[in-house]
Amino acid sequence: LPSSLYNSKILSRAEQVKDEYDYIIVGGGTAGLTVADRLTEDGKYSVLVIEYGSFDNSTSVTTIGGGGGGIGNASHLFILNSVPQPNLMNKTTAVIVGKLLGGSSAVNGLQFHRGQEEDYDRWGSPFGPDSDWSWKGILPYFKKALQFTPPNPDTAAALNIDYDETYWGNTSNVHASFPTFNWPMLKTEMAAFGDIPGAKFPPDSGAGKPGVFWYPTSADPATMTRSHSRTGHWDNIDRDNYETITGSKVLKVFFEGESASGVVFVPNNAKSDVDSTTVKARKEVIISAGTIHTPQILQASGVGPKSLLESASISVVADVPGVGQNFQDHPFRIGVTYTSIALDDNFTVHPDRTDLQLNATFKALADAEFAANRSGPLTIASGNAACFLPFPVIAPERFGAIAASYESQDPASYLPVDSHPTIVAGYAAQQASLAKALRSYKSAYYNLFLGGGPSEGALVFLHPVSRGTINIVPSDPFFTEPVVDYRALTNPTDIDIMVEFIRFTRRYFAVPSLAQFQPRETAPGLNVTSDSDLAEVVKNNISPSTFHPVGTAAMAPRELGGVVDEDLLVYGVKKLSVVDASIIPTLPGAYTQETVYALAEKASFKTFL
Ligand SMILES: Cc1cc2nc3c(=O)[nH]c(=O)nc-3n(C[C@H](O)[C@H](O)[C@H](O)COP(=O)(O)OP(=O)(O)OC[C@H]3O[C@@H](n4cnc5c(N)ncnc54)[C@H](O)[C@@H]3O)c2cc1C
Structure with missing residues (x-):
């Protein structure tokens, strides 16, 4: 499409912004x-979206092969630095989100x-049994949110890809589809979980069940380009x-009394508010600026x-202690890696993902196939296969003791020292629920995302119990980025759990069906076995973020430190x-975009219709 079409709805100057809209996002x-599209669909309401970043439809956004291009283009990212993390040897972490x-x-x-x-x-449970924030309450919206295209029958048969279309819909313009090809080793790696007692193979990635499964990519299957909120909810919409x-x-949002009545914005390179514009919202201001x-x-x-x-000398409109508290992300990479025979030519299951980097002939063929048919290896993004396993499967002998020890903690012990009583009460409720989850065969804790190559170790911890904070800098709340503190590993239960992850990873790579590949532990090495030594491995290796x-x-209820109610009103x-x-x-046992x-x-x- 010509870029002029895309650009038709972008106001190029602040002066073009009207005085008032029904909703400001x-x-x-x-x-x-997503919300802007839905609110404008029936023509009843006017909406203004104010976005910090720019419009870009170049290949750095659209390309999916090799994991997506966007992260490679720093101009598309906010890259903040977290504060040094004492439990990670004072390392800071890059805090990366889209811009x-x-x-x-x-x-x-x-x-x-x-x-x-x-x-x-x-x-939903803290709101009582009638809350519709539940699996049953959200499932219709999982179906509404994405347009599902099943894998082509040949790929599905070759790789044993199961799916069940009843968990999906076909009315959205955001696509969920499968690559037309995938690495053969993945089939073997997934089947090997059959040797693990308790590991299940649910019928679909969307079934709400833990286990080992294939899942789709956010790609438009016709073009094999990235499908995202802009292509699905903004492009080609002329309203x-x-x-x-x-x-x-x-x-900031400004208020008349206690009612939000609009926002103040500036050019994204402004250093002060001299060039600010004010715009009013008749019905509501909706903040969707990300965590x-x-x-x-x-x-x-x-x-x-x-x-x-x-x-910060900011006048208090509402004292809401939970804003900026309860910060969570999935810890990533725990320091255990496995390599199967030969990173090199002896690896018997070619092609594998390293061939795209190391084998020029294979790469040229893959490029040609993608150019000709939008098929082949370049339709694989960062991956489509993983296990999401419950903690009792990971640590059958230790899960009870770890859950009991977590459950018996004083909920305030590992929160920031000055935490408001409502924050502590909210954490106590989470603690009870997460202790139950540690004993549950229906919640996933351990995620090893599989690459189908000779080396594996991309472990993600799905339900960490440490809690961080994100707060303004009091001396410059508006123009200095907020202070991001993951407070990584402040709760020792996180370390106890991840130590078991390392032990489980060893069990997995020792199953009989992987023996022919002679997997060997390249880090930290099988001689590292004690709780305390494995804890050091975790501390030395972990990143507190998987983005x-x-x-x-x-x-959550206000008395439990909540910021918004069930209608998402502040x-x-x-x-x-x-x-x-x-x-x-609390984090889902999955990555977050869906x-x-x-x-x-x-x-x-x-809320709105
Ligand atoms: C590198 C990376 C890889 C990821 N990989 C996966 C994955 O493979 N699978 C998965 O499920 N999830 C993944 N995620 C996570 C997932 O993409 C996010 O959870 C989700 O997109 C967040 O949506 P959001 O609407 O909360 O925020 P965002 O989509 O980040 O939107 C926030 C928007 O607000 C804008 N904004 C911020 N401040 C202001 C301001 N002051 N004024 C105006 N605009 C502002 C930002 O520019 C941005 O466009 C990944 C995230 C990243 C960053």
Whole structure:
């Protein structure tokens, strides 16, 4: 399509922004554009989306082969530095989220999976048994959020890809599809979990069950390019009531009394508010700036922990202690890697993913096939196969003791020292629920995402129990990026769990069906066995982020530290809501994008229509 078509709805100058819209959406990312599309569909409401980043449809966004191109283009990313992490030898971590129209869905690894039924039931349970934030309540929106195309029959047969279309829909323009080819070794790696007692093979990645399964990529199957919130909810939509301004940073929401009545924004390179523009919202301001920036905007607007706001000389509109608390991400890479015979030519299951880098002939063939037919190895993004296993399967002898020890903790012990009583109460509720999950065969804790190559070790910890914070810098709340503190491994239970992950990984690679590949542990080495030595391995290797930040504007009762209610309206004020990953109270046992699409669909339906 000519870029002029894409650009038709972008207002190129702040002066073109009208004085007032029904809804203002802050952030044109994964959730923001989903909600904007749904709110403008029937023509009843006008919407302005204000996005910090720019529009870009170049190959650095669209290419999917090799894991997606967006992350390679730093201009599409916010890259913050976390504060040094004392439990990670004072290392800092790069905090990476999308910064362009489409948000993180335009830069991510394109993996699509959902969490387990218990994850979504956990979200609603503090509101009582009638809450529709539950698996049953969200499943229709998982179906609505994506257009599912099954794998082609040859690939499905060759690789044993099971799927069940009843878990999917076909009405969205955001696509979930499968590569036309995948690495043969994956079939073997997945089947090998059959040797692990308790590991299951659910009928579909969307079934809400833990186990070992294939899952789709966020790619348009016709073009094999990235399908994301912009292509699905913005491109080719020509509605007078749907306007967007890019390159603009929202500084704050302003209030009339306790009602949010609009926002103030500046050009994204501004260093002060001299060039600011004010725009009003008749019905609601919706903040969809993502887990890192949503708390910054709320706090800078006077909605947050009172003492923090006072230290920044911001007048308090509502004292909401939970804003910026309860920060979670999936810890990644635990320091155990396995290599099967020969990174080299002896590896018997070619082609494998390393052939794209190391075998020029194979690469040339793959390029030619993709150019001719949009098929072949370059339709694989970052991966489509993994295990998501319950903790009792991982640590059959230790899970009970670890759950009991976690359950008996004083909930305040590992939270920030000055945590508000409502935050502690909220954590106590999470603790009870997560202790149950540690004993459950229906929740997934351990994720090894499989590459189908000679070397494996991409481990993701799905339900960490340490909690971090994201807060404004009091001396410069608006123009300095917020302070991101993962507080990684502050709760020792996280270390206990990941030590068991290393032990399980050893068991997996020792199963009989993998023996022919002679897997050997390349790190840390089988001689490292004691709890304390394995704990050191975890501390030395882990990254606190898989780029799945959630939780900083959590949906929970206010007395449990919640920031938004079940309608995603912010406590203590009116006409202000949050719809993005920050409302997720506890991480799902899956990566986060599919869940964000579903919650945005649900919010659009429930709250606004
Ligand atoms: C590198 C990377 C890889 C990932 N891989 C996967 C994966 O393979 N599978 C998976 O399921 N999940 C993955 N994720 C996570 C997933 O993409 C996110 O959880 C999800 O997209 C978050 O959606 P969101 O709407 O909360 O935020 P975003 O999509 O990040 O949207 C927030 C938007 O707000 C804008 N914004 C921020 N501040 C302001 C401001 N002050 N004013 C105006 N606009 C503002 C941002 O520019 C952005 O466009 C990955 C994420 C990243 C970053």
